[in-house]
Amino acid sequence: xxxxxxxxxxxxxxxxxxxxxxxxxxxxxxxxxxxxxxxxxxxxxxxxxxxxxxxxxxxxxxxxxxxxxxxxxxxxxxxxxxxxxxxxxxxxxxxxxxxxxxxxxxxxxxxxxxxxxxxxxxxxxxxxxxxxxxxxxxxxxxxxxxxxxxxxxxxxxxxxxxxxxxxxxxxxxxxxxxxxxxxxxxxxxxxxxxxxxxxxxxxxxxxxxxxxxxxxxxxxxxxxxxxxxxxxxxxxxxxxxxxxxxxxxxxxxxxxxxxxxxxxxxxxxxxxxxxxxxxxxxxxxxxxxxxxxxxxxxxxxxxxxxxxxxxxxxxxxxxxxxxxxxxxxxxxxxxxxxxxxxxxxxxxxxxxxxxxxxxxxxxxxxxxxxxxxxxxxxxxxxxxxxxxxxxxxxxxxxxxxxxxxxxxxxxxxxxxxxxxxxxxxxxxxxxxxxxxxxxxxxxxxxxxxxxxxxxxxxxxxxxxxxxxxxxxxxxxxxxxxxxxxxxxxxxxxxxxxxxxxxxxxxxxxxxxxxxxxxxxx
Numbered sequence: 001x002x003x004x005x006x007x008x009x010x011x012x013x014x015x016x017x018x019x020x021x022x023x024x025x026x027x028x029x030x031x032x033x034x035x036x037x038x039x040x041x042x043x044x045x046x047x048x049x050x051x052x053x054x055x056x057x058x059x060x061x062x063x064x065x066x067x068x069x070x071x072x073x074x075x076x077x078x079x080x081x082x083x084x085x086x087x088x089x090x091x092x093x094x095x096x097x098x099x100x101x102x103x104x105x106x107x108x109x110x111x112x113x114x115x116x117x118x119x120x121x122x123x124x125x126x127x128x129x130x131x132x133x134x135x136x137x138x139x140x141x142x143x144x145x146x147x148x149x150x151x152x153x154x155x156x157x158x159x160x161x162x163x164x165x166x167x168x169x170x171x172x173x174x175x176x177x178x179x180x181x182x183x184x185x186x187x188x189x190x191x192x193x194x195x196x197x198x199x200x201x202x203x204x205x206x207x208x209x210x211x212x213x214x215x216x217x218x219x220x221x222x223x224x225x226x227x228x229x230x231x232x233x234x235x236x237x238x239x240x241x242x243x244x245x246x247x248x249x250x251x252x253x254x255x256x257x258x259x260x261x262x263x264x265x266x267x268x269x270x271x272x273x274x275x276x277x278x279x280x281x282x283x284x285x286x287x288x289x290x291x292x293x294x295x296x297x298x299x300x301x302x303x304x305x306x307x308x309x310x311x312x313x314x315x316x317x318x319x320x321x322x323x324x325x326x327x328x329x330x331x332x333x334x335x336x337x338x339x340x341x342x343x344x345x346x347x348x349x350x351x352x353x354x355x356x357x358x359x360x361x362x363x364x365x366x367x368x369x370x371x372x373x374x375x376x377x378x379x380x381x382x383x384x385x386x387x388x389x390x391x392x393x394x395x396x397x398x399x400x401x402x403x404x405x406x407x408x409x410x411x412x413x414x415x416x417x418x419x420x421x422x423x424x425x426x427x428x429x430x431x432x433x434x435x436x437x438x439x440x441x442x443x444x445x446x447x448x449x450x451x452x453x454x455x456x457x458x459x460x461x462x463x464x465x466x467x468x469x470x471x472x473x474x475x476x477x478x479x480x481x482x483x484x485x486x487x488x489x490x491x492x493x494x495x496x497x498x499x500x501x502x503x504x505x506x507x508x509x510x511x512x513x514x515x516x517x518x519x520x521x
């Protein structure tokens with residue numbers, strides 16, 4: 001994706017950039033957009049670009065706070081002290097509506113939805129003098145539908161009952177909350193529409209934009225989610241399998257041979273869709289590099305780690321022995337003494353702050369623009385990288401197909417086994433045991449997903465929610481002294497549904513008294 005994704009028209013940026021919270025009672029662009037802005041394809045391109053941009057800022061998906069409410073999962077925990085209170089609340093399953101970081105999960109997608117609604121309400125104003133002009137408009141509109149569907153998908157899985165807003169809002173509008181079933185109806189419609197309007201995938205200067213196959217891959221994930229909690233509509237397994245199968249049979253994607261390379265490259269062979277960043281364009285990704293580095297590590301240049309997140313000890317200890325595990329976890333620390341000399345110590349050493357392994361796969365960033373290091377020394381640790389955050393990887397589509405097809409038919413097929421075995425082979429694991437029941441096969445896929453997507457933007461948490469695994473996760477939580485302040489409140493093992501959704505931010509409830517807070521908050 002080229003730099004135009006970050007060059008937002010000043011008239012738009014002046015309005016979007018000044019708001020500190022999302023108010024669902026006002027049009028974020030006002031009369032300027034509706035009356036005078038959508039007069040050319042350039043205007044439309046810029047408006048679509050600003051949808052992407054709304055998702056690539058710190059207040060959305062550019063920093064670790066995008067995963068705040070997912071810290072209740074076993075693949076994420078945080079420091080028992082420092083400035084990690086926001087993460088720590090959800091790590092203990094005791095998040096609050098006044099948690100500052102929860103707004104990143106709420107506001108970013110809403111800004112994207114607002115902007116998408118403006119595009120969809122006004123694109124017909126753009127002149128189309130020939131077929132090429134019509135095609136350009138169609139493809140712009142398709143991206144708006146995709147990004148709105150993606151944004152609603154993240155919101156409904158995180159917050160449950162939310163407003164359904166499909167057009168620009170007037171000052172006195174008061175949208176009401178609706179149930180997840182209504183939100184999913186819109187998501188499905190948006191993604192089907194996007195798939196009908198977009199090319200399979202983009203290349204050249206347009207690489208990174210959402211395409212038809214990204215729409216279908218996301219739709220497969222949507223259907224798989226709908227088959228689980230809270231809707232439990234098992235008829236969606238077949239639909240999920242069909243969408244994932246279409247992406248597989250397109251032969252447009254394949255797994256990157258080495259798992260570690262997924263996290264140091266952009267637009268690789270398994271990247272179906274991601275959020276693109278550009279440090280030089282003032283849009284850095286701060287979900288790699290410093291954020292995943294232990295506090296006690298520092299570079300030769302004096303730069304240091306932020307100690308924001310790492311896996312639970314038992315999560316790491318249960319990982320299969322394979323090269324994917326080696327590429328995922330950081331287990332030997334490089335500590336620098338007062339003379340600048342480095343020595344290596346194991347994660348369990350008393351010399352480390354919390355005796356936890358960390359994540360290796362989030363250190364390097366794009367080709368080392370996060371942490372630059374050798375086998376024995378750290379040269380520099382940077383907080384801002386150009387690494388794309390992969391939202392949909394081909395590995396997920398393979399595992400979605402495998403699970404959905406087995407659950408739809410009640411019997412894992414040869415194609416389902418082949419799909420999961422492709423992921424296992426890349427990990428360095430043997431074929432999955434043949435002849436499993438559908439339930440045992442699904443459990444094997446859940447375990448595979450647990451480590452294939454460890455630490456990745458809510459993937460594990462969303463599996464815990466749709467499969468209602470929280471009591472099991474609570475029972476297996478590490479009981480180590482170093483992060484005792486983070487221990488899960490075990491009372492929620494009996495009432496897990498009150499923790500599956502995050503609280504709606506307090507300020508938004510105050511501004512919208514017709515809404516109800518999620519139970520338990």
